[in-house]
Amino acid sequence: MARFPLLSSFFCLISIFAASALAFNVSTITFDEGYSPLFGDGNLVPSSDGKSVRLLLDRFTGSGFISSDYYNHGLFSASIKLPSDYTAGIVVAFYTSNGDMFEKTHDELDFEFLGNIRGKKWRLQTNMYGNGSINRGREERYTLWFDPSQEFHRYTILWTQTKIIFYVDEVPIREMVRNEAMGSDYPSKPMSLYATIWDGSSWATAGGRYKVAYKYAPFVSEFHNLTLHGCPVDPIQFLQRFSDVDVCQAKTAELDAADFAVITPERRAAMRKFRQQYMTYSYCYDTVRYPVPPPECVLIPSEQKRFKETGRVIKFSGAAHRRRHRPSKRSRTRSGSNNIINAGNTSAM
Numbered sequence: 001m002a003r004f005p006l007l008s009s010f011f012c013l014i015s016i017f018a019a020s021a022l023a024f025n026v027s028t029i030t031f032d033e034g035y036s037p038l039f040g041d042g043n044l045v046p047s048s049d050g051k052s053v054r055l056l057l058d059r060f061t062g063s064g065f066i067s068s069d070y071y072n073h074g075l076f077s078a079s080i081k082l083p084s085d086y087t088a089g090i091v092v093a094f095y096t097s098n099g100d101m102f103e104k105t106h107d108e109l110d111f112e113f114l115g116n117i118r119g120k121k122w123r124l125q126t127n128m129y130g131n132g133s134i135n136r137g138r139e140e141r142y143t144l145w146f147d148p149s150q151e152f153h154r155y156t157i158l159w160t161q162t163k164i165i166f167y168v169d170e171v172p173i174r175e176m177v178r179n180e181a182m183g184s185d186y187p188s189k190p191m192s193l194y195a196t197i198w199d200g201s202s203w204a205t206a207g208g209r210y211k212v213a214y215k216y217a218p219f220v221s222e223f224h225n226l227t228l229h230g231c232p233v234d235p236i237q238f239l240q241r242f243s244d245v246d247v248c249q250a251k252t253a254e255l256d257a258a259d260f261a262v263i264t265p266e267r268r269a270a271m272r273k274f275r276q277q278y279m280t281y282s283y284c285y286d287t288v289r290y291p292v293p294p295p296e297c298v299l300i301p302s303e304q305k306r307f308k309e310t311g312r313v314i315k316f317s318g319a320a321h322r323r324r325h326r327p328s329k330r331s332r333t334r335s336g337s338n339n340i341i342n343a344g345n346t347s348a349m
């Protein structure tokens with residue numbers, strides 16, 4: 001069982017992740033400068049200086065906010081702290097979408113945090129839809145190398161003309177490079193940024209087995225260091241001018257050239273390491289659902305070995321399944337509070 005996390009892998013990750021931990025040079029804005037309340041009235045609580053905002057869920061309502069503009073490509077980022085303790089059934093979502101404007105043909109890029117029972121970790125899901133491709137979900141799920149309810153961490157969605165990158169702090173955890181075959185499944189219409197907290201009792205935790213327990217309400221999530229970088233546009237006007245001159249050319253070029261748009265070798269190593277250790281589901285490896293993986297999938301054999309044909313990570317149970325690891329000098333075990341779940345390290349289970 002993964003009760004006794006291995007410090008060796010912990011240190012290993014810290015050093016690999018620290019190597020790429022140059023903070024992005026992005027300016028933050030206040031709540032009023034870039035966002036508007038979406039729902040939840042009194043459960044949406046901006047700080048008096050406007051630099052942070054709390055989203056609460058209680059038995060009456062969740063809450064959410066939305067960027068005041070639509071963006072044609074952009075970098076969307078916030079430092080987020082999730083509710084702690086008993087959080088089963090809760091969903092905190094940080095995502096871009098244009099579902100309000102294009103009901104049947106919407107685009108979407110998601111971070112979804114799925115709460116858990118006490119003592120079990122939050123899980124993170126990322127996803128993408130393009131032009132209403134709702135029957136072609138592209139979900140990936142992960143645990144994290146830290147407890148997201150204990151401190152702020154930065155979550156970032158980068159969406160350019162050519163690629164999408166999801167970052168946790170400065171670690172790219174997922175990259176999708178656009179290709180012809182994806183067609184309109186690649187988001188291409190201007191999107192807004194959304195942040196919400198809501199009751200996902202019917203599915204969020206163990207497929208709906210554990211519901212939101214309102215005796216622990218209110219559940220509080222906090223958003224700080226709000227960042228919006230992109231080309232603000234009116235989506236209708238924008239689409240009408242689609243074939244004309246690109247009004248966003250300068251901004252687009254700026255995004256493409258930015259530091260965070262480049263996955264350096266160090267960042268790629270950190271991404272590999274993260275996915276090797278913390279990814280628990282990938283649609284790319286779910287051959288039951290997709291006998292032919294969607295065109296953007298890059299199948300990495302060493303990674304694929306960890307997954308069953310359902311795309312879920314194989315839970316190893318004994319020596320027969322033991323994988324080979326590079327020995328580490330720091331190798332030692334310790335019981336205790338730093339509950340890094342070692343999704344990838346079978347010897348720890």
Ligand SMILES: *[C@@H]1O[C@H](CO)[C@@H](O)[C@H](O)[C@H]1NC(C)=O
Pocket residue numbers: 006008009010012325326327328331345346347348
């Ligand atoms: C996995 O655990 C073993 C100890 O059982 C350790 O020696 C090894 O370094 C760990 N591997 C990784 C990748 O963390």
Ligand SMILES: *[C@@H]1O[C@H](CO)[C@@H](O)[C@H](O)[C@H]1NC(C)=O
Pocket residue numbers: 025026
């Ligand atoms: C950060 O960005 C600002 C504005 O774009 C620029 O003036 C500044 O030089 C940058 N700082 C670093 C360390 O790159």
Ligand SMILES: *[C@@H]1O[C@H](CO)[C@@H](O)[C@H](O)[C@H]1NC(C)=O
Pocket residue numbers: 023079152153224225
């Ligand atoms: C906001 O970002 C700055 C610069 O990266 C960082 O030092 C600070 O800790 C962040 N604040 C929170 C609450 O995450």
Ligand SMILES: *[C@@H]1O[C@H](CO)[C@@H](O)[C@H](O)[C@H]1NC(C)=O
Pocket residue numbers: 105131132183184
């Ligand atoms: C998006 O879907 C709509 C409806 O299915 C279709 O008419 C349209 O051509 C698609 N857009 C693109 C860019 O493929």
